[in-house]
Amino acid sequence: MANIKSALKRIEITERNRLHNRSYKSAVKTLTKNYLSAVDAYRADPSADTQKQVEATMAAAYSKIDKAVKRGVLHPNTGARKKSGLARVLKAQEATGAAS
Numbered sequence: 001m002a003n004i005k006s007a008l009k010r011i012e013i014t015e016r017n018r019l020h021n022r023s024y025k026s027a028v029k030t031l032t033k034n035y036l037s038a039v040d041a042y043r044a045d046p047s048a049d050t051q052k053q054v055e056a057t058m059a060a061a062y063s064k065i066d067k068a069v070k071r072g073v074l075h076p077n078t079g080a081r082k083k084s085g086l087a088r089v090l091k092a093q094e095a096t097g098a099a100s
Contacts, residue, residue, distance in 0.1 A: 024064070024073040028082070031061040035086055043093055054090065061086055 002008050035057040042050040062083055069079035 021073045024068045024071065028061070028064050028068055028074070031057065031064050032082070032086065035061045036089065039089055039093055043096075058086060058090065 002011060035054070038050070038054045038057045042054045065074065065079045065082050068074040069076050074082075
């Protein structure tokens, strides 16, 4: 354990930031799972309502990823990779839907 006052303060700040970052990462994962379940629902029943649900959950996930990148929780390339993966899932769904 640190003995220097500034080191003790840095430990407190680091722990506070770690918990804050963890909440952002958890929210990104939750919104991603919500999006993937919405895409599955859209795959089962491709209606206008389910498509709107997919778009809404995608926008929410994109927004949270962008906020996490802006606040330094995620690296910009990581945020871009996550958003690209979300878009790729929907694109693959639309491609299989158009083919059948």
